[in-house]
Amino acid sequence: MISFGSIRGVSAPVLRLAILSSAVFALGPLFPASGSALAADGVLSKDDQVCLACHGQPGMEKDMADGDKLSLQIKGKEFAASVHNAIGCAACHSDIDLAKHPAPGKKKQSLREFSIAKVEVCRQCHEDKSKLYEGSIHAALLREGNPMAPLCSDCHPPHAVRAKAAASGPIDEVPCRKCHSAVFKAYAQSVHGLARAKDSNGGAPSCADCHQAHDVVSPSSGNQVKDACLGCHYNALQLHKSWLPNAAHHFEAVSCPACHGPAAPRRVDLRLYDNGTKARVTEKLGVPRFESLARLADSKGQGIDALALQSLLKEFNRDNVDGDTVLRGRLEVDGGPEAHLLAAKGKAIKDCNFCHREGATPFQKVTISIVGPDGRPLRHGAQQDVLQAPTSIDSVRGFYAIGGTRIKLLDILLVLALASGVAIPVGHLSLKWLSRRYLQKSGDKQAQDPGSNGSNKNNS
């Protein structure tokens, strides 16, 4: 079998002549492997067949400067079956002039560098998708130099690009799988994965239905995923309202998988939030403030405690002129794969006591977070007692989970609120107010730091 890697010494014109005369016109026995390229005879243009006469051969390689080898074999059959069969090789390789090809060009450093340069061509015809991609977490990772960040060609193998319907088809074929294998495994066992494995047209979501395919963002930085859930389950809020008081508030403060992934470990994430800009606080590129402040506040490495949390917040408020930085709590699943283990509705958490009781497990792990420069969250552990310490009334305002706070008065209030049934929407406001008064009082008594009196800045 012929290997161009081994005959690179032969001058290009001679090589070209030999190949073209035998492979394209004579289909000579000299090139048994050329059959695969020519199988697609009916579809591919003469020009493409010329390219494939060489590139259809196995074993062709090009050396990269770093020592890696690039396989130059293109499978003609796959290309003939791809969406790009009509535009042909030249549409994406307009830089190749057959009269001079193959010419020993400047060596690329690595396979990655070669891919990054070549993939630029997609933009010429798919401007819209390229724009969406530019705003994604994946593109941000690419700009940071992350060698695992997916390019167009990682999700759409460029010589075998299939139609959208196929790219979002059967679950084993989702392009996300190869890099997010742990998440994929969990998803495959979920209600959605199982339903999709049975019927890929049944409406159950694939990765891109919840995360988008091109403008993928970090799911914890916004509402993209929740909006996707509610886009399909459009009556979910109505249905939850029938048994869950103030369901809308629960949808804000509890992530969907925290109840629908019954076996998942959970945590409370306290997110730095800017009341001025009405958005989560974002770390600026090159100014790694959060991590250094958090490390300073947590000198023993055992998690930030209530007092340290208060001074951390103060630090963030020092130069915030537009508003104030607060913490917003969210009960969520602790770990990416676990967020995908969604079970049938009968298994979802319905028991109020699961969360609203003294020492409830979901409140035993606490993190503080900020949005990192690439959109992914930066987290630092906090001690569990930041949720109930009187000194942190001000810091964690807006997140007193009844029972989670272990403050008895709140438990009593919850029972009252439950007993009053329909009055809950009104009840919960007074509940919040009362609890604040209560916390403030006990705070005044116990706080070492007079700063904790500031809770009347409350804006709920």
Ligand code: HEC
């Ligand atoms: C005569 C055989 C032959 C033909 C015909 C041929 N190529 Fe090549 N091609 C090669 C060889 C050999 C190399 C490796 C050159 C090197 O080592 O730099 C190569 C390299 C390439 C590369 C990667 C190298 C780079 O730097 O970009 C691309 C892309 C490519 N060819 C596309 C094409 C296309 C498109 C056609 C048809 C228009 C074509 N080739 C026709 C032999 C051929």
Ligand code: HEC
């Ligand atoms: C839709 C655009 C597109 C079309 C059409 C296309 N290519 Fe490519 N080609 C690319 C991209 C992008 C790469 C870089 C792939 C990578 O990351 O290694 C590439 C790489 C190559 C390489 C280098 C080896 C490799 O796999 O990276 C060869 C050889 C090549 N193409 C030949 C062909 C031939 C022959 C045809 C027609 C049968 C063709 N290409 C059609 C976009 C295209």
Ligand code: HEC
């Ligand atoms: C992380 C994987 C991923 C990356 C990176 C990616 N795509 Fe896609 N793309 C998909 C998936 C999955 C689909 C099908 C599902 C969908 O569109 O929702 C798709 C669909 C498409 C479609 C058809 C969509 C339509 O609505 O007609 C085009 C065109 C496309 N991609 C081009 C690109 C281009 C160009 C790039 C690079 C700028 C790119 N893709 C990067 C995963 C990806």
Ligand code: HEC
């Ligand atoms: C020269 C123009 C051109 C270039 C360059 C090009 N494409 Fe395409 N692409 C097309 C055309 C034309 C179609 C077919 C559109 C159709 O059938 O609706 C298409 C279709 C697609 C589809 C399927 C769309 C669908 O609706 O199902 C995907 C995915 C895609 N291209 C990805 C890419 C990727 C990735 C690259 C870069 C490796 C690329 N394209 C480069 C012209 C181009």
Ligand code: HEC
């Ligand atoms: C070529 C590898 C690759 C492919 C393919 C890929 N990703 Fe990623 N993705 C990464 C890397 C690397 C990261 C950053 C590390 C991490 O968070 O896992 C990332 C991050 C993410 C994040 C943000 C995670 C966070 O911590 O906030 C989401 C969401 C995501 N990818 C979804 C997808 C989806 C959906 C697809 C398919 C349409 C996909 N990815 C395909 C490599 C890939």
Ligand code: HEC
């Ligand atoms: C406090 C826990 C909790 C939260 C938070 C929660 N759910 Fe549920 N959900 C449940 C329980 C329990 C059921 C089953 C109710 C029943 O059957 O009586 C359910 C039922 C459902 C159903 C099936 C509805 C039906 O009757 O067919 C869907 C769909 C659903 N939830 C989606 C969501 C989405 C989307 C979110 C996030 C926006 C969410 N849930 C948040 C606990 C929760």
Ligand code: HEC
């Ligand atoms: C039903 C909607 C849904 C589907 C389908 C889905 N995800 Fe997710 N994904 C989520 C939710 C919800 C989260 C967690 C968001 C949160 O609470 O912070 C998440 C989180 C992630 C993360 C971030 C993990 C981390 O460490 O924080 C990645 C990466 C991811 N998903 C990739 C994928 C991939 C790949 C697929 C397909 C195999 C997929 N997702 C399918 C809803 C979905």
Ligand code: HEC
């Ligand atoms: C693309 C539409 C789509 C999206 C997005 C989506 N789902 Fe679903 N979901 C479905 C379909 C369809 C089913 C029914 C699957 C089956 O046939 O069993 C389902 C089933 C469910 C069930 C089981 C209901 C039951 O009756 O047992 C729950 C719970 C659920 N989804 C929650 C969610 C959550 C939470 C999210 C977001 C993280 C989400 N879904 C996103 C379409 C969607």
Ligand code: HEC
């Ligand atoms: C998975 C955990 C979880 C479950 C299950 C749960 N809750 Fe909650 N609940 C929360 C969290 C977290 C908050 C928000 C606390 C905050 O924002 O300060 C909350 C808030 C509330 C509030 C106060 C609302 C407000 O606006 O201040 C009431 C009342 C309440 N829940 C009642 C219930 C009842 C009744 C049930 C059972 C039918 C229930 N919850 C189930 C976690 C849960």
